[in-house]
Amino acid sequence: MKRILFVCTGNTCRSPMAEAIFRAKTHGQDFEVRSAGVAAYDGQAASPHASKVLEERGIEHNHSSSRLDAELIEWSDLILTMTANHKQAILMYYPAAANKVHTLREYVGVEGFGDIADPFGGSMEDYRRSAEEIEEALDRLSVRLLEERFRESR
Incomplete structure (x- = not known):
């Protein structure tokens, strides 16, 4: 089973939405999915707007934020960040993870790659x-x- 970690800044907006949406798309089959933040405080709920967006999509998600740490890096097979800055922060502290970030x-x-826009502090439309x-x-x-x-499999 492949372990995928989505990473953003505070783990209350983008990465929890990515975790929940991906889990809903894959129905939890063949993947373990988690999320974390490079500057997160453990135990925070998803932002009210992120929760509402997920609810609008029919996705239930009971989120509790996690700060990115060595244990999560080790757990992951694939680490997907929302921005290039998140990727660089991970590589600065965990250079051995370079092949999976x-x-x-x-x-x-x-x-052109590009970042996933940060909606933090924005409107529901953001x-x-x-x-x-x-x-x-x-x-x-x-x-x-x-x-x-x-x-x-071939």
Whole structure:
């Protein structure tokens, strides 16, 4: 079972949405999914707007934030960050993880890579746009992971 970790800053907006949406898309099959933040405080709920966006999509998620640490790095097979800065922060503290750390958009082959916009402090519409960006990348991620699994089974 592949272990995927989504990472953002505070683990209350983007990475919890990515975790919940990906889990809903894959129905928890073949993947263990978690999320964390490079500057998170343990035990915080997802932001109210992030929770509402997930609710609008019919996704239940009881989130409690986690600060990224060595244990989560070790647990992960694949670490997908929301921004290039998150990736660089991880590589600064955990250089041995370089082969498994990518921005989400980089990993799924989005031209020019780019960051997933941070909706923190924004309107519901900002959170909806961020969730759409995340979901588009997760659709590509699902395809890539299926292709990888097919190649590995040959």
